[in-house]
Amino acid sequence: MTVSEIAERVGLSQSPCSRRISRLTEEGIICGKVVQLDRKKLGFDVIVLVRIKLTEHGRQALNVFQEAAMLIPEVQVIQLMLGEFDFNVRVVVRDMDHFQTLLREKLVMLPGVQEIQSTVILEEMKYTTSLPL
Secondary structure, eight states, rough: OHHHHHHHHHHHOOHHHHHHEEEEEESSSOOOOOOOOOTTTOOEEEEEEEEEEOOSSSHHHHHHHHHHHTTTTTTTEEEEEESOSEEEEEEEEEHHHHHHHHHHIIITTTTTTEEEEEEEEESSSSOOOOOOO
């Protein structure tokens, strides 16, 4: 939304609204502004959730894995988890051939990988980064 649209929605004039947005940005509450692209229109038709278990669980092993995984362009989300698996990784690919190549050439080659379990998302009904404010 533009500043004027936000100002209208919250009942302020544009100047104080702009100052508040600047203050929220300085305080780190607003972390950034993003443009959302339509992944399907760009040819990325498949989303896969990949759960990864590591051979070691020390801080260094977790950090080394995380840093390597962050370099893979298809990886959208990396989440450290409690439970049977250590990481949940969301990847976006063009098709299953693309995923198979990604799995063989990058994911299984990540440092410390012991086990990988993948789930293909058939349909995404809701995806948001909004908070329920």
